Amino acid sequence: MKTLDLLTEQEKPQGFNYPLQFNRVVESGLGDLEPWYWLEGQSLRGTLLGLMERYPERRLIPFARRQDNDDVACWQVDTRDEVFVIHDFASSGWEQRAQFSTFYDWLRRAVEDFIEFDC
Numbered sequence: 001m002k003t004l005d006l007l008t009e010q011e012k013p014q015g016f017n018y019p020l021q022f023n024r025v026v027e028s029g030l031g032d033l034e035p036w037y038w039l040e041g042q043s044l045r046g047t048l049l050g051l052m053e054r055y056p057e058r059r060l061i062p063f064a065r066r067q068d069n070d071d072v073a074c075w076q077v078d079t080r081d082e083v084f085v086i087h088d089f090a091s092s093g094w095e096q097r098a099q100f101s102t103f104y105d106w107l108r109r110a111v112e113d114f115i116e117f118d119c
Contacts, residue, residue, distance in 0.1 A: 005040040006040060016075070018063075019081055026038070035066045035067045036067075036114070038063065039063055044062065047065065048061065048062055051086065051088065054089065054095075055095060059077035060075070060077075061074055071085050071086070072085070074086055081103060084098070085100075
């Protein structure tokens with residue numbers, strides 16, 4: 001099973017921990033759900049820095065990106081378990097495309113996207 005290169009304790013913003021549901025899915029070996037793929041390594045860190053520059057009023061932690069557009073699934077440090085789909089490179093104030101109450105709610109949508117993408 002592949003381990004993702006996620007943010008280290010030193011890189012994570014204060015007050016942020018990866019949600020248990022996300023950890024469980026990653027540990028189970030659930031791979032990328034095309035068109036979504038997990039962000040890790042340099043891609044994760046570059047996306048994080050880009051989001052910080054483009055949307056400084058938000059404290060976004062990205063974890064997945066769509067391969068067919070600029071959508072990025074993120075947590076926001078100030079919120080508990082919510083997932084925000086951010087259309088990266090949109091004008092500030094227009095970036096949010098969707099919001100999900102939990103990681104599992106986002107994952108259900110990602111599975112639907114996987115099914116639709118296959119058609």
